[in-house]
Amino acid sequence: MFDSVLQYQAQMWESIGETFIMVGISVGAALLLGLPLGTLLFFCRKGQLYENKTLSLVLNSIVNIIRSFPFLLLVVALIPVTRFLVGTAIGTMAATVPLSIVAIAYYSRLVEQSLLEVPKGVIEAALSMGASKLGLIFKFLYVEARSGLVLGLTTSTISFISYSTVMGVVGGGGVGDFAIRYGYQRFETEVMIYAIIVMIVLVQLVQFTGGTISRLLDKR
């Protein structure tokens, strides 16, 4: 039974590598752009510090549209953008573009939610001691919301892993694509099961790590 699995060992490792690249870059994008976007979503909300109806409407619409787009159609719709950014619309790097865009939209929502859980009084205390915007964000909001932010990133990462499994359509590769091409399409059930187990282990690892870090960070 393990023969077929062993036979494709090299391809398997390669596809794990591709999954790591796709998910890793999406996580990076989520942190680098989703976190500030989520913070902006939070501040613009009605009743919040920098309440701004117009900006709130615009940002919310963009985030909602990205999140409601059927993912594969989004991948196709973004091909020109991908070409512009990466130079090609095919391959693992090209696949990171639509993934990252979904990642930014997805994580920004979870960031907004986490920040909403910070008691208003903490913001009030921060302002009363003369905190600037950046002081408020980095010394109060992110500190109080940090376990939620980590948990949100964990949930997001698992979603990105799941999204990444369909990136075979643009030649993105990855474990999901491996399972389909070598396992499903060649009727190698063991290979398919093996790939699925790899995915399960990956998701469990992410969930366990994220959950543990989030718990350790929570002193409330």
Next chain:
Amino acid sequence: MERKGEFAILSLSRVSKGFKLKDGMYQAVDDVSLDVKKGSIHGVIGESGAGKSTLLRLINLLEKPDQGTVTVDGHNLTEMPSKQLRKAREKIGMIFQQFNLVNNVTVSRNISIPLELAGVPKRERMKRVKECLDFVGLADKAEQYPAQLSGGQRQRVAIARALSNSPGLLLCDEPTSSLDPGTTADILDVLKDINGGLGVTVVIVTHEMDVVKSLCTHVSVMEKGRIVDSFSRQDGDFRPAAVRTGSYRDQILGKAGETHV
């Protein structure tokens, strides 16, 4: 008591603040003028919804007045650009009923944050944090987290935090309302020490008459957004500071009929 030379560290002049509601405006603070003398402990008492918290928040401009001016230590806060206002706020401490500590960091870090915001160098910060902790009697709790402390201890941390930048004025919004009577007395003692020992002027909002009686040198009574009565303490007893009437008059003056205007 000597009146000459008494200096108002805080002065509100015809300050108003309204909130937009679905059915029109609600005037939370209505044309209030108030002088708080340097070195005093000024109580603001009134029923729930009278506008006490709003009035307190107008002092450090957490709430922007619709009208009127707020002057602290000779500076008109209402006209300050935001950067300067932030600097001014460093010298106006504030504590709250719910403490509002940063619960994910230690007690000492909580006290250090205002100093970090003000750009105080690390060595000085550590020294100052220790002084403030000693002052509120929590030196042994420095490395604990707020969740590990009692309510009274948390309020002490909040006080230490408010004192770290050596403010001249401390604003207190119902600081003892979620504490039991014994702990309330302890916190009031700390506030007395801050006033007596450090010379910090205290403005305290409360709905508890006991707090006013045991702590305050001056009292203003608030009703429906207005200050309707005021008193100052002379030789231990409150005297009316102006000819007015208000529902708290008998309580503040003690036995009815004993003091006449």
